Amino acid sequence: MAGEKRSARSEGDRVAGICTALRRAIIERALLPGDRLPEDSLGERFGVSRTIARHALGQLAAEGLVDLRRNRIAVVATPSFEDARDIFDIRLDLERQVVRRLAGKLTDAQARQLKAVVDAEHGARHGPEGASIRLATEFHVLLAEMTGKPILIRYVTEICYRAGLSLAAFGRPHSSDCAVSEHLDLIEAIRTGPAEKAEAMMVEHLEAVASRALLQSSGAKPRDLMDILAPYAE
Amino acid sequence: MAGEKRSARSEGDRVAGICTALRRAIIERALLPGDRLPEDSLGERFGVSRTIARHALGQLAAEGLVDLRRNRIAVVATPSFEDARDIFDIRLDLERQVVRRLAGKLTDAQARQLKAVVDAEHGARHGPEGASIRLATEFHVLLAEMTGKPILIRYVTEICYRAGLSLAAFGRPHSSDCAVSEHLDLIEAIRTGPAEKAEAMMVEHLEAVASRALLQSSGAKPRDLMDILAPYAE
DNA sequence: AATGCATTTATTGCATGCATTTGTTTTGAG
DNA sequence: CTCAAAACAAATGCATGCAATAAATGCATT
Numbered sequence: 401m402a403g404e405k406r407s408a409r410s411e412g413d414r415v416a417g418i419c420t421a422l423r424r425a426i427i428e429r430a431l432l433p434g435d436r437l438p439e440d441s442l443g444e445r446f447g448v449s450r451t452i453a454r455h456a457l458g459q460l461a462a463e464g465l466v467d468l469r470r471n472r473i474a475v476v477a478t479p480s481f482e483d484a485r486d487i488f489d490i491r492l493d494l495e496r497q498v499v500r501r502l503a504g505k506l507t508d509a510q511a512r513q514l515k516a517v518v519d520a521e522h523g524a525r526h527g528p529e530g531a532s533i534r535l536a537t538e539f540h541v542l543l544a545e546m547t548g549k550p551i552l553i554r555y556v557t558e559i560c561y562r563a564g565l566s567l568a569a570f571g572r573p574h575s576s577d578c579a580v581s582e583h584l585d586l587i588e589a590i591r592t593g594p595a596e597k598a599e600a601m602m603v604e605h606l607e608a609v610a611s612r613a614l615l616q617s618s619g620a621k622p623r624d625l626m627d628i629l630a631p632y633a634e
Numbered sequence: 635m636a637g638e639k640r641s642a643r644s645e646g647d648r649v650a651g652i653c654t655a656l657r658r659a660i661i662e663r664a665l666l667p668g669d670r671l672p673e674d675s676l677g678e679r680f681g682v683s684r685t686i687a688r689h690a691l692g693q694l695a696a697e698g699l700v701d702l703r704r705n706r707i708a709v710v711a712t713p714s715f716e717d718a719r720d721i722f723d724i725r726l727d728l729e730r731q732v733v734r735r736l737a738g739k740l741t742d743a744q745a746r747q748l749k750a751v752v753d754a755e756h757g758a759r760h761g762p763e764g765a766s767i768r769l770a771t772e773f774h775v776l777l778a779e780m781t782g783k784p785i786l787i788r789y790v791t792e793i794c795y796r797a798g799l800s801l802a803a804f805g806r807p808h809s810s811d812c813a814v815s816e817h818l819d820l821i822e823a824i825r826t827g828p829a830e831k832a833e834a835m836m837v838e839h840l841e842a843v844a845s846r847a848l849l850q851s852s853g854a855k856p857r858d859l860m861d862i863l864a865p866y867a868e
Numbered sequence: 869a870a871t872g873c874a875t876t877t878a879t880t881g882c883a884t885g886c887a888t889t890t891g892t893t894t895t896g897a898g
Numbered sequence: 899c900t901c902a903a904a905a906c907a908a909a910t911g912c913a914t915g916c917a918a919t920a921a922a923t924g925c926a927t928t
Binding site: 415451459462463464470482487489493497549550551552 | 647688692731783
Binding site for chain 1: 908909910911
Protein backbone atom coordinates (compact mmCIF):
# COMPACT_ATOMS: atom_id res chain seq x y z
CA MET A 401 0.00 0.00 0.00
CA ALA A 402 2.75 2.40 0.95
CA GLY A 403 4.72 0.96 -1.92
CA GLU A 404 1.99 1.77 -4.35
CA LYS A 405 1.84 5.33 -3.21
CA ARG A 406 5.58 5.75 -3.33
CA SER A 407 6.04 4.29 -6.75
CA ALA A 408 3.20 6.39 -8.08
CA ARG A 409 4.73 9.55 -6.70
CA SER A 410 8.38 8.87 -7.43
CA GLU A 411 7.54 8.09 -11.05
CA GLY A 412 5.58 11.24 -11.66
CA ASP A 413 4.93 10.09 -15.16
CA ARG A 414 4.34 6.46 -15.91
CA VAL A 415 4.91 7.03 -19.60
CA ALA A 416 8.44 8.16 -18.86
CA GLY A 417 8.98 5.06 -16.75
CA ILE A 418 8.02 2.75 -19.58
CA CYS A 419 10.18 4.69 -22.01
CA THR A 420 13.16 4.40 -19.71
CA ALA A 421 12.65 0.68 -19.29
CA LEU A 422 12.31 0.08 -23.00
CA ARG A 423 15.28 2.27 -23.86
CA ARG A 424 17.36 0.26 -21.49
CA ALA A 425 16.10 -3.05 -22.84
CA ILE A 426 16.96 -1.87 -26.32
CA ILE A 427 20.43 -0.57 -25.50
CA GLU A 428 21.19 -3.80 -23.63
CA ARG A 429 20.02 -5.79 -26.64
CA ALA A 430 17.39 -7.57 -24.63
CA LEU A 431 15.10 -6.20 -27.30
CA LEU A 432 16.42 -6.57 -30.81
CA PRO A 433 15.51 -4.70 -33.99
CA GLY A 434 12.24 -6.02 -35.33
CA ASP A 435 10.98 -7.32 -32.00
CA ARG A 436 7.26 -6.76 -31.59
CA LEU A 437 5.90 -4.42 -28.94
CA PRO A 438 2.11 -4.90 -28.69
CA GLU A 439 0.33 -2.29 -26.61
CA ASP A 440 -1.56 -4.93 -24.66
CA SER A 441 1.51 -6.83 -23.55
CA LEU A 442 3.38 -3.68 -22.61
CA GLY A 443 0.43 -2.41 -20.63
CA GLU A 444 0.05 -5.68 -18.81
CA ARG A 445 3.74 -5.97 -18.11
CA PHE A 446 4.01 -2.47 -16.68
CA GLY A 447 0.64 -2.47 -14.97
CA VAL A 448 -0.93 0.30 -17.03
CA SER A 449 -3.57 0.58 -19.68
CA ARG A 450 -2.96 0.49 -23.40
CA THR A 451 -3.39 4.24 -23.47
CA ILE A 452 -0.19 4.73 -21.52
CA ALA A 453 1.75 2.06 -23.35
CA ARG A 454 0.67 3.62 -26.61
CA HIS A 455 1.85 7.03 -25.55
CA ALA A 456 5.21 5.61 -24.56
CA LEU A 457 5.56 3.96 -27.95
CA GLY A 458 4.82 7.30 -29.56
CA GLN A 459 7.65 8.92 -27.64
CA LEU A 460 10.10 6.18 -28.54
CA ALA A 461 9.05 6.44 -32.17
CA ALA A 462 9.86 10.14 -32.02
CA GLU A 463 13.32 9.16 -30.80
CA GLY A 464 13.78 6.73 -33.64
CA LEU A 465 13.95 3.65 -31.43
CA VAL A 466 10.57 2.25 -32.42
CA ASP A 467 8.84 1.86 -35.74
CA LEU A 468 5.18 2.73 -35.73
CA ARG A 469 2.96 1.96 -38.70
CA ARG A 470 -0.74 2.49 -38.77
CA ASN A 471 -2.81 -0.47 -37.62
CA ARG A 472 0.33 -2.50 -37.15
CA ILE A 473 2.08 -3.75 -34.08
CA ALA A 474 4.92 -1.49 -33.03
CA VAL A 475 8.37 -2.96 -33.49
CA VAL A 476 11.85 -2.04 -32.37
CA ALA A 477 13.33 0.03 -35.18
CA THR A 478 15.76 -1.53 -37.65
CA PRO A 479 18.11 1.21 -38.79
CA SER A 480 19.49 0.78 -42.26
CA PHE A 481 23.19 0.84 -42.92
CA GLU A 482 22.86 4.38 -44.28
CA ASP A 483 20.94 5.40 -41.18
CA ALA A 484 23.73 4.06 -39.02
CA ARG A 485 26.31 6.05 -40.93
CA ASP A 486 24.29 9.24 -40.66
CA ILE A 487 23.69 8.69 -36.98
CA PHE A 488 27.40 8.34 -36.33
CA ASP A 489 28.15 11.41 -38.41
CA ILE A 490 25.76 13.48 -36.32
CA ARG A 491 27.00 11.91 -33.14
CA LEU A 492 30.52 12.95 -34.03
CA ASP A 493 29.56 16.59 -34.28
CA LEU A 494 27.52 16.55 -31.10
CA GLU A 495 30.10 14.84 -28.96
CA ARG A 496 32.77 17.09 -30.36
CA GLN A 497 30.79 19.99 -28.94
CA VAL A 498 30.65 18.22 -25.61
CA VAL A 499 34.40 17.75 -25.48
CA ARG A 500 35.08 21.29 -26.64
CA ARG A 501 33.02 22.62 -23.78
CA LEU A 502 34.49 20.37 -21.12
CA ALA A 503 38.15 20.46 -22.13
CA GLY A 504 40.24 21.75 -19.27
CA LYS A 505 37.20 22.42 -17.14
CA LEU A 506 36.56 19.03 -15.65
CA THR A 507 36.46 19.12 -11.86
CA ASP A 508 38.11 16.37 -9.86
CA ALA A 509 34.70 15.17 -8.71
CA GLN A 510 33.55 14.88 -12.29
CA ALA A 511 36.66 13.01 -13.35
CA ARG A 512 36.09 10.64 -10.47
CA GLN A 513 32.48 10.12 -11.49
CA LEU A 514 33.53 9.31 -15.02
CA LYS A 515 36.19 6.93 -13.82
CA ALA A 516 33.61 5.16 -11.71
CA VAL A 517 31.63 4.41 -14.84
CA VAL A 518 34.74 3.19 -16.64
CA ASP A 519 35.52 0.99 -13.64
CA ALA A 520 32.05 -0.47 -13.93
CA GLU A 521 32.71 -1.05 -17.63
CA HIS A 522 35.92 -2.81 -16.72
CA GLY A 523 34.12 -4.99 -14.21
CA ALA A 524 31.44 -5.89 -16.73
CA ARG A 525 33.75 -6.67 -19.61
CA HIS A 526 33.43 -10.41 -19.19
CA GLY A 527 29.85 -10.43 -17.99
CA PRO A 528 26.76 -10.17 -20.13
CA GLU A 529 27.23 -8.08 -23.23
CA GLY A 530 24.19 -5.95 -22.44
CA ALA A 531 25.65 -4.41 -19.30
CA SER A 532 28.85 -3.62 -21.13
CA ILE A 533 27.11 -1.73 -23.89
CA ARG A 534 24.85 0.08 -21.50
CA LEU A 535 27.77 1.30 -19.43
CA ALA A 536 29.67 2.45 -22.48
CA THR A 537 26.62 4.45 -23.47
CA GLU A 538 26.27 5.81 -19.96
CA PHE A 539 29.81 7.11 -20.16
CA HIS A 540 29.01 9.25 -23.16
CA VAL A 541 25.72 10.41 -21.73
CA LEU A 542 27.35 11.34 -18.44
CA LEU A 543 29.96 13.32 -20.30
CA ALA A 544 27.23 15.22 -22.09
CA GLU A 545 25.39 15.84 -18.82
CA MET A 546 28.48 17.51 -17.42
CA THR A 547 28.13 20.32 -19.92
CA GLY A 548 24.98 21.35 -18.06
CA LYS A 549 23.35 22.20 -21.38
CA PRO A 550 19.92 20.54 -21.45
CA ILE A 551 19.46 20.63 -25.18
CA LEU A 552 22.88 19.27 -25.97
CA ILE A 553 22.34 16.57 -23.35
CA ARG A 554 19.09 15.61 -24.93
CA TYR A 555 20.41 15.26 -28.44
CA VAL A 556 23.56 13.44 -27.39
CA THR A 557 21.53 11.01 -25.31
CA GLU A 558 19.12 10.33 -28.12
CA ILE A 559 21.82 9.86 -30.71
CA CYS A 560 23.80 7.57 -28.43
CA TYR A 561 20.81 5.30 -28.00
CA ARG A 562 20.19 5.31 -31.71
CA ALA A 563 23.82 4.50 -32.30
CA GLY A 564 23.56 1.60 -29.88
CA LEU A 565 20.52 0.32 -31.69
CA SER A 566 22.28 0.67 -35.02
CA LEU A 567 25.14 -1.44 -33.76
CA ALA A 568 22.66 -4.05 -32.60
CA ALA A 569 21.07 -4.03 -36.04
CA PHE A 570 24.29 -5.35 -37.47
CA GLY A 571 24.83 -7.94 -34.81
CA ARG A 572 28.40 -6.95 -34.07
CA PRO A 573 29.73 -8.03 -30.71
CA HIS A 574 30.68 -5.16 -28.46
CA SER A 575 34.43 -4.92 -27.95
CA SER A 576 34.51 -3.64 -24.41
CA ASP A 577 38.28 -3.79 -23.92
CA CYS A 578 38.95 -1.10 -26.47
CA ALA A 579 36.17 1.06 -25.15
CA VAL A 580 37.48 0.91 -21.60
CA SER A 581 40.99 2.06 -22.37
CA GLU A 582 39.81 4.63 -24.87
CA HIS A 583 37.40 6.03 -22.34
CA LEU A 584 40.15 6.33 -19.77
CA ASP A 585 42.36 8.15 -22.25
CA LEU A 586 39.47 10.45 -23.06
CA ILE A 587 38.99 11.44 -19.45
CA GLU A 588 42.64 12.38 -19.14
CA ALA A 589 42.69 14.27 -22.40
CA ILE A 590 39.58 16.22 -21.47
CA ARG A 591 40.83 16.98 -18.00
CA THR A 592 44.35 18.08 -18.82
CA GLY A 593 44.93 18.40 -22.52
CA PRO A 594 44.12 21.31 -24.79
CA ALA A 595 40.70 21.34 -26.37
CA GLU A 596 41.99 20.44 -29.81
CA LYS A 597 43.69 17.33 -28.60
CA ALA A 598 40.72 16.16 -26.58
CA GLU A 599 38.44 16.82 -29.50
CA ALA A 600 40.67 14.85 -31.84
CA MET A 601 40.70 11.99 -29.39
CA MET A 602 36.92 11.88 -29.25
CA VAL A 603 36.78 11.89 -33.03
CA GLU A 604 39.26 9.07 -33.15
CA HIS A 605 37.35 7.10 -30.54
CA LEU A 606 34.00 7.43 -32.26
CA GLU A 607 35.43 6.67 -35.66
CA ALA A 608 37.02 3.59 -34.19
CA VAL A 609 33.73 2.47 -32.71
CA ALA A 610 31.94 3.12 -35.97
CA SER A 611 34.47 1.36 -38.13
CA ARG A 612 34.78 -1.61 -35.81
CA ALA A 613 31.05 -2.01 -36.03
CA LEU A 614 30.06 -0.73 -39.43
CA LEU A 615 32.89 -0.85 -41.90
CA GLN A 616 33.91 -4.38 -41.17
CA SER A 617 30.45 -5.71 -41.63
CA SER A 618 29.46 -3.93 -44.76
CA GLY A 619 28.14 -7.15 -46.24
CA ALA A 620 26.82 -8.87 -43.17
CA LYS A 621 24.30 -6.36 -41.96
CA PRO A 622 20.68 -7.28 -42.53
CA ARG A 623 20.20 -11.02 -42.55
CA ASP A 624 18.45 -11.21 -45.82
CA LEU A 625 16.59 -14.41 -46.42
CA MET A 626 17.78 -14.64 -50.02
CA ASP A 627 21.40 -14.22 -48.99
CA ILE A 628 21.11 -16.75 -46.23
CA LEU A 629 19.60 -19.32 -48.57
CA ALA A 630 21.95 -18.66 -51.47
CA PRO A 631 24.33 -21.56 -50.65
CA TYR A 632 21.42 -23.94 -50.42
CA ALA A 633 19.84 -22.96 -53.69
CA GLU A 634 21.96 -25.01 -56.07
CA MET B 635 5.20 19.17 -49.69
CA ALA B 636 7.05 19.21 -46.42
CA GLY B 637 4.48 17.24 -44.54
CA GLU B 638 4.56 14.05 -46.52
CA LYS B 639 7.40 12.34 -44.73
CA ARG B 640 6.38 13.59 -41.34
CA SER B 641 2.94 12.11 -41.55
CA ALA B 642 4.35 8.80 -42.71
CA ARG B 643 6.76 8.71 -39.82
CA SER B 644 4.31 9.40 -37.08
CA GLU B 645 1.43 7.14 -36.32
CA GLY B 646 -2.17 8.26 -36.48
CA ASP B 647 -2.57 10.59 -39.40
CA ARG B 648 -4.64 12.89 -37.28
CA VAL B 649 -1.96 13.24 -34.65
CA ALA B 650 0.51 14.19 -37.35
CA GLY B 651 -1.95 16.65 -38.79
CA ILE B 652 -2.34 18.46 -35.51
CA CYS B 653 1.42 18.48 -35.01
CA THR B 654 1.96 19.98 -38.43
CA ALA B 655 -0.67 22.64 -37.83
CA LEU B 656 0.76 23.57 -34.45
CA ARG B 657 4.34 23.59 -35.74
CA ARG B 658 3.31 25.97 -38.42
CA ALA B 659 1.38 28.18 -36.03
CA ILE B 660 4.42 28.31 -33.79
CA ILE B 661 6.93 29.05 -36.53
CA GLU B 662 4.67 31.77 -37.90
CA ARG B 663 4.39 33.27 -34.43
CA ALA B 664 0.65 32.88 -34.39
CA LEU B 665 1.35 30.95 -31.21
CA LEU B 666 3.85 32.60 -28.92
CA PRO B 667 5.97 31.12 -26.15
CA GLY B 668 3.86 30.60 -23.07
CA ASP B 669 0.56 30.39 -24.93
CA ARG B 670 -1.71 27.79 -23.44
CA LEU B 671 -2.73 24.67 -25.34
CA PRO B 672 -5.56 22.95 -23.44
CA GLU B 673 -6.35 19.48 -24.69
CA ASP B 674 -10.06 20.22 -24.86
CA SER B 675 -9.70 23.29 -27.04
CA LEU B 676 -7.26 21.60 -29.38
CA GLY B 677 -9.50 18.58 -29.71
CA GLU B 678 -12.53 20.69 -30.42
CA ARG B 679 -10.69 22.87 -32.90
CA PHE B 680 -9.32 19.94 -34.86
CA GLY B 681 -12.38 17.77 -34.52
CA VAL B 682 -10.77 15.00 -32.49
CA SER B 683 -10.93 13.77 -28.94
CA ARG B 684 -8.63 14.82 -26.16
CA THR B 685 -6.80 11.54 -26.56
CA ILE B 686 -5.49 12.57 -29.95
CA ALA B 687 -4.76 16.14 -28.97
CA ARG B 688 -2.89 14.86 -25.97
CA HIS B 689 -0.81 12.54 -28.09
CA ALA B 690 0.06 15.39 -30.44
CA LEU B 691 1.16 17.51 -27.51
CA GLY B 692 3.39 14.66 -26.40
CA GLN B 693 5.09 14.59 -29.78
CA LEU B 694 5.62 18.33 -29.82
CA ALA B 695 7.00 18.18 -26.31
CA ALA B 696 9.50 15.59 -27.51
CA GLU B 697 10.53 18.09 -30.18
CA GLY B 698 10.98 20.82 -27.62
CA LEU B 699 8.22 23.03 -28.99
CA VAL B 700 5.80 22.46 -26.13
CA ASP B 701 6.22 22.40 -22.39
CA LEU B 702 4.36 19.61 -20.65
CA ARG B 703 4.11 19.51 -16.88
CA ARG B 704 2.05 17.04 -14.95
CA ASN B 705 -1.50 18.11 -14.24
CA ARG B 706 -0.83 21.43 -15.92
CA ILE B 707 -2.06 22.91 -19.13
CA ALA B 708 0.45 22.46 -21.95
CA VAL B 709 2.09 25.66 -23.13
CA VAL B 710 4.23 26.65 -26.06
CA ALA B 711 7.81 26.29 -24.87
CA THR B 712 9.78 29.33 -23.81
CA PRO B 713 13.41 28.61 -24.60
CA SER B 714 15.87 30.36 -22.34
CA PHE B 715 18.65 32.47 -23.74
CA GLU B 716 21.09 29.67 -23.07
CA ASP B 717 18.80 27.22 -24.82
CA ALA B 718 18.71 29.48 -27.86
CA ARG B 719 22.49 29.63 -27.97
CA ASP B 720 22.80 25.87 -27.69
CA ILE B 721 20.18 25.34 -30.36
CA PHE B 722 22.04 27.56 -32.77
CA ASP B 723 25.33 25.85 -31.99
CA ILE B 724 23.83 22.48 -32.85
CA ARG B 725 22.09 23.90 -35.87
CA LEU B 726 25.41 25.16 -37.14
CA ASP B 727 26.94 21.70 -37.08
CA LEU B 728 23.93 20.05 -38.66
CA GLU B 729 23.53 22.50 -41.49
CA ARG B 730 27.24 22.40 -42.13
CA GLN B 731 26.84 18.70 -42.79
CA VAL B 732 24.01 19.48 -45.18
CA VAL B 733 26.11 21.93 -47.15
CA ARG B 734 29.11 19.63 -47.17
CA ARG B 735 27.01 16.89 -48.73
CA LEU B 736 25.34 19.09 -51.30
CA ALA B 737 28.28 21.22 -52.38
CA GLY B 738 28.83 20.84 -56.10
CA LYS B 739 26.13 18.24 -56.40
CA LEU B 740 23.05 20.39 -56.71
CA THR B 741 21.03 19.61 -59.83
CA ASP B 742 19.52 22.41 -61.85
CA ALA B 743 16.06 21.28 -60.83
CA GLN B 744 17.04 21.50 -57.19
CA ALA B 745 18.56 24.92 -57.60
CA ARG B 746 15.37 26.04 -59.27
CA GLN B 747 13.29 24.63 -56.45
CA LEU B 748 15.37 26.48 -53.90
CA LYS B 749 15.14 29.69 -55.86
CA ALA B 750 11.37 29.33 -55.95
CA VAL B 751 11.32 29.38 -52.18
CA VAL B 752 13.59 32.41 -52.08
CA ASP B 753 11.32 34.12 -54.58
CA ALA B 754 8.41 33.43 -52.28
CA GLU B 755 10.46 34.91 -49.45
CA HIS B 756 11.08 37.97 -51.55
CA GLY B 757 7.40 38.29 -52.31
CA ALA B 758 6.48 37.99 -48.66
CA ARG B 759 9.06 40.39 -47.33
CA HIS B 760 6.56 43.18 -46.80
CA GLY B 761 3.63 41.00 -45.93
CA PRO B 762 2.88 39.45 -42.58
CA GLU B 763 5.97 38.55 -40.62
CA GLY B 764 4.77 34.98 -40.08
CA ALA B 765 4.92 34.00 -43.73
CA SER B 766 8.37 35.45 -44.04
CA ILE B 767 9.75 33.43 -41.16
CA ARG B 768 8.05 30.27 -42.31
CA LEU B 769 9.52 30.54 -45.77
CA ALA B 770 12.99 31.21 -44.44
CA THR B 771 12.65 28.05 -42.38
CA GLU B 772 11.33 26.12 -45.36
CA PHE B 773 14.44 27.08 -47.29
CA HIS B 774 16.69 25.42 -44.76
CA VAL B 775 14.45 22.39 -44.43
CA LEU B 776 14.30 21.96 -48.19
CA LEU B 777 18.07 22.15 -48.37
CA ALA B 778 18.28 19.37 -45.79
CA GLU B 779 15.73 17.28 -47.68
CA MET B 780 17.92 17.42 -50.74
CA THR B 781 20.56 15.36 -48.97
CA GLY B 782 18.12 12.45 -49.05
CA LYS B 783 19.29 11.43 -45.60
CA PRO B 784 16.19 10.88 -43.44
CA ILE B 785 17.91 11.20 -40.10
CA LEU B 786 19.76 14.35 -41.00
CA ILE B 787 16.56 15.78 -42.43
CA ARG B 788 14.74 15.05 -39.26
CA TYR B 789 17.24 16.68 -36.94
CA VAL B 790 17.71 19.72 -39.15
CA THR B 791 13.95 20.20 -39.38
CA GLU B 792 13.50 19.90 -35.66
CA ILE B 793 16.34 22.23 -34.81
CA CYS B 794 15.13 24.81 -37.35
CA TYR B 795 11.73 24.90 -35.74
CA ARG B 796 13.29 25.20 -32.33
CA ALA B 797 15.50 27.99 -33.58
CA GLY B 798 12.45 29.78 -34.95
CA LEU B 799 10.74 29.43 -31.61
CA SER B 800 13.82 30.70 -29.82
CA LEU B 801 13.82 33.79 -31.97
CA ALA B 802 10.18 34.33 -31.17
CA ALA B 803 10.98 34.01 -27.48
CA PHE B 804 13.06 37.14 -27.70
CA GLY B 805 10.58 39.06 -29.75
CA ARG B 806 13.03 40.15 -32.40
CA PRO B 807 11.51 41.17 -35.69
CA HIS B 808 12.54 38.99 -38.58
CA SER B 809 14.81 40.81 -41.00
CA SER B 810 13.74 39.20 -44.23
CA ASP B 811 15.82 41.34 -46.59
CA CYS B 812 19.09 39.98 -45.34
CA ALA B 813 17.83 36.43 -45.35
CA VAL B 814 16.71 36.66 -48.96
CA SER B 815 20.02 37.83 -50.37
CA GLU B 816 21.98 35.51 -48.13
CA HIS B 817 19.88 32.58 -49.23
CA LEU B 818 20.48 33.42 -52.88
CA ASP B 819 24.21 33.59 -52.28
CA LEU B 820 24.05 30.26 -50.50
CA ILE B 821 22.40 28.56 -53.45
CA GLU B 822 25.10 29.78 -55.77
CA ALA B 823 27.89 28.83 -53.43
CA ILE B 824 26.51 25.36 -52.94
CA ARG B 825 25.90 24.83 -56.62
CA THR B 826 29.21 26.05 -57.97
CA GLY B 827 31.70 26.75 -55.23
CA PRO B 828 34.00 24.35 -53.45
CA ALA B 829 32.63 22.68 -50.35
CA GLU B 830 34.76 24.75 -47.99
CA LYS B 831 33.49 28.01 -49.35
CA ALA B 832 29.87 26.93 -49.25
CA GLU B 833 30.31 25.65 -45.73
CA ALA B 834 31.88 28.90 -44.61
CA MET B 835 29.03 30.81 -46.15
CA MET B 836 26.45 28.77 -44.27
CA VAL B 837 28.33 29.33 -41.04
CA GLU B 838 28.43 33.03 -41.74
CA HIS B 839 24.75 33.11 -42.56
CA LEU B 840 23.66 31.28 -39.44
CA GLU B 841 25.95 33.27 -37.22
CA ALA B 842 24.51 36.42 -38.72
CA VAL B 843 20.98 35.23 -38.03
CA ALA B 844 21.89 34.28 -34.49
CA SER B 845 23.68 37.49 -33.67
CA ARG B 846 21.01 39.67 -35.24
CA ALA B 847 18.49 37.95 -33.04
CA LEU B 848 20.32 36.95 -29.91
CA LEU B 849 23.31 39.12 -29.24
CA GLN B 850 21.50 42.38 -29.66
CA SER B 851 18.77 41.50 -27.25
CA SER B 852 20.69 39.98 -24.40
CA GLY B 853 18.67 41.94 -21.88
CA ALA B 854 15.22 41.89 -23.42
CA LYS B 855 14.47 38.20 -23.40
CA PRO B 856 11.21 36.99 -21.88
CA ARG B 857 8.32 39.41 -21.88
CA ASP B 858 7.70 39.40 -18.20
CA LEU B 859 4.44 40.84 -17.05
CA MET B 860 6.21 42.88 -14.41
CA ASP B 861 8.59 44.34 -16.97
CA ILE B 862 5.87 45.09 -19.45
CA LEU B 863 3.81 46.91 -16.86
CA ALA B 864 6.72 48.82 -15.38
CA PRO B 865 6.10 52.00 -17.42
CA TYR B 866 2.44 51.98 -16.44
CA ALA B 867 3.03 51.42 -12.76
CA GLU B 868 3.72 54.95 -11.70
C1' DA C 869 -7.59 46.73 2.97
C1' DA C 870 -4.68 42.64 2.76
C1' DT C 871 -3.97 37.85 3.78
C1' DG C 872 -5.20 33.11 4.48
C1' DC C 873 -8.81 29.46 3.97
C1' DA C 874 -12.68 27.01 1.83
C1' DT C 875 -15.48 26.22 -2.22
C1' DT C 876 -16.16 25.90 -7.03
C1' DT C 877 -14.69 25.25 -11.64
C1' DA C 878 -11.57 23.94 -15.24
C1' DT C 879 -8.39 20.62 -16.74
C1' DT C 880 -5.58 16.74 -16.75
C1' DG C 881 -4.62 11.36 -15.81
C1' DC C 882 -6.03 7.21 -17.01
C1' DA C 883 -8.88 3.01 -17.98
C1' DT C 884 -12.38 1.04 -20.59
C1' DG C 885 -15.45 -0.02 -24.58
C1' DC C 886 -16.59 -0.34 -29.31
C1' DA C 887 -15.56 -0.05 -34.18
C1' DT C 888 -12.07 -1.06 -37.57
C1' DT C 889 -8.27 -3.29 -39.45
C1' DT C 890 -4.92 -6.92 -39.84
C1' DG C 891 -3.26 -11.64 -39.40
C1' DT C 892 -4.46 -16.51 -39.00
C1' DT C 893 -7.02 -20.47 -39.34
C1' DT C 894 -10.63 -23.04 -41.34
C1' DT C 895 -13.30 -24.48 -44.95
C1' DG C 896 -14.72 -25.69 -49.47
C1' DA C 897 -14.25 -25.95 -54.38
C1' DG C 898 -11.42 -27.56 -58.12
C1' DC D 899 -3.93 -32.28 -52.36
C1' DT D 900 -3.66 -27.23 -53.56
C1' DC D 901 -5.25 -22.91 -53.31
C1' DA D 902 -8.50 -19.25 -52.56
C1' DA D 903 -12.16 -17.31 -49.94
C1' DA D 904 -14.56 -16.86 -45.81
C1' DA D 905 -14.82 -16.98 -40.77
C1' DC D 906 -12.29 -16.15 -36.67
C1' DA D 907 -8.93 -14.07 -33.55
C1' DA D 908 -5.89 -10.49 -32.29
C1' DA D 909 -4.51 -5.88 -32.26
C1' DT D 910 -4.95 -1.11 -33.18
C1' DG D 911 -7.72 3.69 -33.56
C1' DC D 912 -10.34 6.46 -31.13
C1' DA D 913 -13.94 8.54 -28.05
C1' DT D 914 -15.85 8.79 -23.68
C1' DG D 915 -16.40 8.60 -18.58
C1' DC D 916 -14.81 9.03 -13.95
C1' DA D 917 -11.49 10.22 -10.48
C1' DA D 918 -7.78 13.35 -9.10
C1' DT D 919 -5.39 17.56 -9.25
C1' DA D 920 -4.62 22.43 -9.96
C1' DA D 921 -6.41 27.10 -10.85
C1' DA D 922 -9.86 30.52 -9.76
C1' DT D 923 -13.20 32.53 -7.06
C1' DG D 924 -15.39 34.05 -2.99
C1' DC D 925 -15.48 34.42 2.09
C1' DA D 926 -14.03 35.30 6.46
C1' DT D 927 -10.63 36.94 9.58
C1' DT D 928 -7.11 39.84 11.10
